[in-house]
Amino acid sequence: MSTRWLVGITSLFALFVALGVRYSKYGNTDYCRSIPGDPTWPTETDWNHLNATIGGKLIATSPIAAACHHSSSLGGSATSSSTFDQEACDALRDTWFFPGTHLVSPSSPMAYQFTNNSCNPFLDPDTPCRLDGLATFTVNATTAADFQAAVRFVKRHNIRLVIRNTGHDYLGKSTGAHALSLWTHHLKAMELIPEYRDSGSAYQGPAIKLGAGVEALEAYEFAHSHGLIVVGGNCPNVGLAGGYTQGGGISILSSKYGLAADQVLAWEVVTAAGDYVTASPTENPDLFWALRGGGGGTYGVVVSMTVKAFPDTHFSTAFLNVLNDGNNTDAIYTAMGTFFQSLPALVDAGAWVVWVAAPFGFMVIPAMVADLHAAELDAHFQATKNEMDRLGLQYQYSSAEHSDFISSYNSIPAIWNVSNHHLGGRLIPRELVRDQESTDSLVKAVRSITSQALMSGVAFNASRAVSSPDDVAAHPYFRKTLMSGVVGTPINYTDWEATKAAQNLITDKLLPELQSITPDGAVYLNEADFQDPNFKVNFYGNHYKRLLAIKKKYDPEDIFYVKTGVGSDSWVERSDGRLCTI
Known part of the structure; x- marks a missing residue:
């Protein structure tokens, strides 16, 4: 009895010691990453030491829209009152919507909704510019040693780490409140x-x-x-x-x-x-x-x-567009059904096909294929063109040949304004165009979505690239996919509540249209809805369990946390941006 009592007391003491060690390490932020004001948040001396270790490559975050505000917060410093510059602000507003504006910054995310409306160039200049969802400091990494120094620093001080290259990211992975960002953008070798x-x-x-x-x-x-x-x-x-x-x-x-x-x-x-x-x-x-x-x-x-x-090798491209004049809507969607049924043969011939539909009409911009001549590509569009002719649609179609990949690629119009929309997507399987009934269900879903928002599709065939869908970690569903369907709603930079509602529209109403016809389906990680309540299945499929085991093996402390990433459901980001375990 005395032995059991001694073991019990010893175990209880060990528990108290463990709790005490954890409390002494994290202060009053137990199970959370440190943020400014916490005992473990790095001191100015700590930051200076890191900067010296990496050869002066540490950058304090200064939001690129600071010029549009009379005061702004900078990483590691107090509020400043000398940031407003009307001319610079006007120039920024003109280019704000394009990825190139943000990719040269160490901190500005392409997807604005992950900034928490913290430094918006379209708000009143008297509104303070805050860091909020942006990282506090950035390491401008140019060597593997810089990566190692950053990883060791965040572990030592229990702070959040973010990895960023261009910030071309729709899921909020490339930014994070109170984080040290590891910027890989200049590793160009x-x-x-x-x-x-x-x-x-x-x-x-x-x-x-x-x-x-x-x-x-x-x-x-x-x-x-x-x-x-x-x-x-x-x-x-x-x-x-x-x-x-x-x-x-x-x-x-x-x-x-x-x-x-x-x-x-x-x-x-x-x-x-x-x-x-x-x-x-x-x-x-x-x-x-x-x-x-x-x-x-x-x-x-x-x-x-x-x-x-x-x-x-040589490539061919094709473009098709038809505008909705208000009287030809039924005909456009009927022709789209024929187009969808032509896609399996197109992608089996090696083509990549991008289409866009919205209230303004329907476009293919472009179809691009290696090793086919333009006449051969034209033949794949003949059924769609015949249907449009039968329906009396006025459309434009063109095709061309190119001697190599780069000239073909450069022929694509530079119209990609991808920083200005919320996104969500769904992979569409081949089986949805194998008969008229399933094709009609796809067209019906697309019509419902595109009467309210923009939708694009990227058609491809990746089934022949691997011997088994389990050869790589990408979702096995890719191997029976005909196209990735993506839904977009615009960001409203002057109405934060409307901006959040636009993302909710995708989550709650638009994507369910596609989910209803693709049960047990999947999504493309890079064009997914970050609010997906079933992301573990939809993003990773039956690979999730294996991925989680690998995650725990190589990152047992969850240093590499990202929204919707494997293991991320063990964490929650609180209203103050603090990252804590659940």
Whole structure:
């Protein structure tokens, strides 16, 4: 009896000690990341020491819209009263809606809704400009050692870490209140590997090693200079090695070669332990698998990736548009049904097809395909054109041939204004266009959505790129997908409540139209609804359990938290921006 009593007292004492240690470490913010004012928040001396360690690359956040406000908060300092500049503010307002405005900033997110309306250039100048949802400091990383220093610093001080390249992100992963941001944007190194060989890979051929900051157009131009092409996004300033590829990566070349995640041969990664490791089929293969589509910023911070490269070839493009004049609505949607039924043959021929529908009408902008001549591409549109002729629709159609990828890519009109909308999406399977009844249900859902908002679709065929849907971590549903359907509602910069309501419209009304015809479906991580209540299933499918085990192995302390990431449901962001466990 005395022995049991002694064991009990000892166990209770150990519990008190553990609680005491945790309390002494985190003060009154138990189970939370530290924020300014907490005992563990870094002192000015701590920040200066970090800055010295990384060679002066620490940047205090100054919101880019500070010029539109008479006072603004800066990272690590008190409120300033000398920021207003009307001329600079007017210039910023003219370009605010475009990604290029934000990607050169170490802190400004492309998706405005994740700033908590903290520094809006369209508000009254007397409204203070606050950091709110923005990171407090940024490390302008240019070496792996910078990554390691940042990871060790946030662990030492129990603060939030954010990873950012361009900020081209619809899910709020590239910013975070009270965080240290690790900015990878200037890691621009590219290296040609003429003949890649690895004992764990069946691939032998040319490859390109890309730094974490390389954008799509930069990679395309580098590959072109060597007579090659690489799988990347359609927007020129999407960072390839970050959330794009780690989220799966739908590409112009997906119908020919597969998802971007399918192309990765190796990663260089800094882990939560601060180790600089390689992830490949032979080294840390579980981490290698997870990074290939299991979600960006979740398992480690990527320094570089090596991807397959392919011989350049000729391409053809096609464009189609028809405007809604108020009297031809029924005819437009009837023709869209024919178009949807033509997509399987198009993508099987290697095409990537982008369409847009809205109250103004319907457009294909563009269809782009390798190794087909324009006349062959035209033949795939003939059924749609015949139907439009039968219905008496007035439309414009054109096609062209291009000698190589880059000239074909550059022929696409630069109309992508992707910073000005909320998004949500759904993957649409082939089975929805296999008969008239299912096609009609798809057209009905699209018509309902596009009478209220903008919708786009990106059609592709990634089924032939892998031997099994489980070869990479990207959702297995990609392998039976015909297109990714994306819904967009505009951001209202002068009415914060209307802006939140516009996102709720996507979550509560518009996406359910697609969900109702795609039960047990999925979404594309990079174009998903960040409010999705069932994100673990919709984003990751049956890979989630395996991904969570890998997450716990490489990041047991959840240093790499991102919204809707694997394991993120263990955390909640409070109204003051504090990140706490649930």
